[in-house]
Amino acid sequence: MAAKRVLVTGNTGQVAQAMMAAKPENVELSCLGRPDLDITDFDGLRRAISVFRPDVIVNPAAYTAVDRAETESSLAYLVNRDGAGNVARAAAAAGIPIIHLSTDYVFSGDAPDPYVETDAVGPRSVYGASKLAGEDYVAFYNARHVILRTAWVFAPWGNNFARTMMRLAGDRETVNVVADQFGSPTYAPHIAAAIYAVTTHILENHEADQWRGVFHMTGTGDTNWAGFAREIFSESSKLGLQSANVQDITTADYPTPAKRPANSRLSNRKFSDVFGHPLPEWKSGVHQFIEAVQRALI
Ligand SMILES: NC(=O)C1=CN([C@@H]2O[C@H](COP(=O)(O)OP(=O)(O)OC[C@H]3O[C@@H](n4cnc5c(N)ncnc54)[C@H](OP(=O)(O)O)[C@@H]3O)[C@@H](O)[C@H]2O)C=CC1
Numbered sequence: 099m100a101a102k103r104v105l106v107t108g109n110t111g112q113v114a115q116a117m118m119a120a121k122p123e124n125v126e127l128s129c130l131g132r133p134d135l136d137i138t139d140f141d142g143l144r145r146a147i148s149v150f151r152p153d154v155i156v157n158p159a160a161y162t163a164v165d166r167a168e169t170e171s172s173l174a175y176l177v178n179r180d181g182a183g184n185v186a187r188a189a190a191a192a193g194i195p196i197i198h199l200s201t202d203y204v205f206s207g208d209a210p211d212p213y214v215e216t217d218a219v220g221p222r223s224v225y226g227a228s229k230l231a232g233e234d235y236v237a238f239y240n241a242r243h244v245i246l247r248t249a250w251v252f253a254p255w256g257n258n259f260a261r262t263m264m265r266l267a268g269d270r271e272t273v274n275v276v277a278d279q280f281g282s283p284t285y286a287p288h289i290a291a292a293i294y295a296v297t298t299h300i301l302e303n304h305e306a307d308q309w310r311g312v313f314h315m316t317g318t319g320d321t322n323w324a325g326f327a328r329e330i331f332s333e334s335s336k337l338g339l340q341s342a343n344v345q346d347i348t349t350a351d352y353p354t355p356a357k358r359p360a361n362s363r364l365s366n367r368k369f370s371d372v373f374g375h376p377l378p379e380w381k382s383g384v385h386q387f388i389e390a391v392q393r394a395l396i
């Protein structure tokens with residue numbers, strides 16, 4: 099089969115960087131970001147597509163500052179709703195599918211069990227609501243869409259909770275972390291590998307309907323933020339890197355501008371069934387994350 103041409107938006111992001119780092123041999127990749135490609139600029143998207151002629155577009159670009167979004171809601175909607183809609187519309191105009199990234203924060207977190215794709219949404223934050231609006235726009239503008247809801251993304255690069263924990267461990271003995279919000283940490287390189295598997299699947303099954311729609315795709319297993327922090331420090335201390343004690347606290351003890359779901363756990367069954375690519379255990383992601391942090395220090 100000829101090389102697949104994949105265009106990715108937002109080249110400084112965690113997921114986009116992971117896709118660059120793990121590009122398979124049979125993929126021609128173009129990762130573009132601001133100022134060269136701004137997803138709020140529809141004409142710019144059309145131009146980028148006509149130059150690179152991709153077979154599929156992956157859209158991880160987003161406004162992801164969860165707390166800041168509460169006071170910058172116009173900007174969050176401009177990027178996460180209108181921008182996502184632009185990418186889907188430009189892809190549709192070129193006759194190609196879109197793989198779009200979304201979030202666990204579209205749910206309220208009030209349900210007791212892991213969420214399935216058909217469960218009612220109910221975002222508690224501007225970020226979550228803007229991402230939900232983005233899902234709707236993507237589905238409206240491009241029938242050939244895969245919307246991947248992931249959660250608690252971390253990587254050895256970019257802004258994420260795991261890197262924040264390693265930074266905090268550098269200057270304190272104990273870190274206070276909420277223990278009443280549950281979810282599944284997801285390692286960006288695992289997401290990248292899954293996106294390449296989805297790409298292969300949809301390009302080899304053009305006409306099938308089964309792959310279209312919303313899918314949950316998170317690291318296997320679950321924890322709470324305090325448990326995530328403990329695992330990070332357990333792995334870091336094994337390799338002689340900085341670590342800290344973790345003190346469990348409640349959401350009420352850690353007030354933030356944006357409300358987060360108490361239950362962010364997503365069922366990955368549909369994703370595994372359709373794409374045959376279950377994501378690895380989140381703990382294996384933590385192990386690889388710490389190894390990468392150590393390599394960067396050498
Ligand atoms: N991070 C997480 O924990 C989670 C993320 N997600 C979703 O997964 C996706 C990827 O997340 P992640 O890799 O962490 O994101 P990051 O926050 O690491 O990166 C976001 C990227 O989007 C870019 N961007 C922002 N606005 C625009 C714009 N107008 N035009 C083009 N690019 C833009 C940023 O570029 P610049 O450098 O110019 O700002 C950056 O490259 C997102 O859709 C996010 O909503 C879902 C669940 C959890």
Ligand SMILES: Cc1cn([C@H]2C[C@H](O)[C@@H](COP(=O)(O)OP(=O)(O)O[C@H]3O[C@@H](C)C(=O)[C@@H](O)[C@H]3O)O2)c(=O)[nH]c1=O
Pocket residue numbers: 162163164165201202203248249250251258259262273274275276279323352354358
């Ligand atoms: C830094 C820190 C955070 N926390 C809490 C606050 C919050 O409830 C939780 C996570 O905090 P953060 O602000 O790091 O993570 P947050 O920005 O909420 O992460 C989210 O990002 C967006 C983009 C998503 O889509 C989500 O899936 C999720 O990953 O941990 C502590 O309890 N102690 C701490 O020292």
